[in-house]
Amino acid sequence: MATAPKNLSEPLLQLYRINAGSCNGCDVELATTATVASFDVERIGCSYTESPAEADIVLVTGPLTVRVREKVLRAYGEVPEPKITVAVGVCPISGGVFRDSYAVDGPVDRYLPVDVNVPGCPPRPQAILAGIEEAVLLWRARRDGVLPPPVASQPHPEKGAVSTGVRGKMDFNPAACVGCRMCEHVCAGGAIRFNEEFTGLRFTLWHNSCVFCGLCRHYCPTGALTVTDEWQLAHRQDQKYHLTTQGIMPYAPCSGCGELLLPVAPELLRVAFRGTGREIDRLKSLCTECRQKQSIGGRRR
Ligand code: SF4
Ligand code: SF4
Structure with missing residues (x-):
């Protein structure tokens, strides 16, 4: 500015x-x-x-x-x-x-x-x-x-003169996002939207609607959203709809049927399963339906 x-x-x-x-x-x-x-x-x-x-x-x-x-x-x-x-x-x-x-x-x-x-x-x-x-x-x-x-x-x-802990715009890490859309659900300002595109799931956060409440960060299971201290966001009107943070989580084919799916984020494996293993590696490359079929088939055997 x-x-x-x-x-x-x-x-x-x-x-x-x-x-x-x-x-x-x-x-x-x-x-x-x-x-x-x-x-x-x-x-x-x-x-x-x-x-x-x-x-x-x-x-x-x-x-x-x-x-x-x-x-x-x-x-x-x-x-x-x-x-x-x-x-x-x-x-x-x-x-x-x-x-x-x-x-x-x-x-x-x-x-x-x-x-x-x-x-x-x-x-x-x-x-x-x-x-x-x-x-x-x-x-x-x-x-x-x-x-x-x-x-x-x-x-x-004057940015450096502001005390620490001041909330600013949210940041987003697509590598940690599992696409649960909880952030979109809880967002107080309606600032978060997801769009299913041909190549992946697109996340968009419009800073002109965000109230810095931090609810999205609070409820995000993987820490994909973080609060920064970037509070100086004044801009001209022609930038109004450009003030966004975006990220895309690319789809990958299911190893069973080939249908496109959102791969499990490494951050979720770390948080939920404390790492990975051969069985988890096999399951995470399957869509929900193939996973169910293989589980049922596995039990019958
Ligand atoms: S900080 Fe609050 S208003 Fe801003 S994106 Fe997160 S939930 Fe929405
Ligand atoms: S950012 Fe967090 S809460 Fe939002 S969809 Fe991704 S994992 Fe879920």
């Missing part, structure tokens, strides 16, 4: 907050960017305003509930052009844990043109600052009628 240096010749850009039905978690983190000196938005050339008519950058929190939708759209309409919109937290980006609720009409980009997304539940103040820095660069480019500068891929400079 590129950094917007404070430019003393530029006036402070005005930030305006819109709560689109948030639980207030992200609003508390936003409040720290106004009140805690080390996260102060003035360091990056911004300040908060209470008036939409004075605003340059709009920060939206919450999944956009049916109840507040019209008020949100009215307030947004009062912000003059050029304006840049930042979705703060997974709720305005994807709906987060509320995405299937009857009371939610979001995500916010169904109704408003979002420019920058800052995922997290809630995102850390440093990640919000990185998103606002990106918004400042986009606002200046839009005002000057030039192309926005490219996104730099270096980590946020």
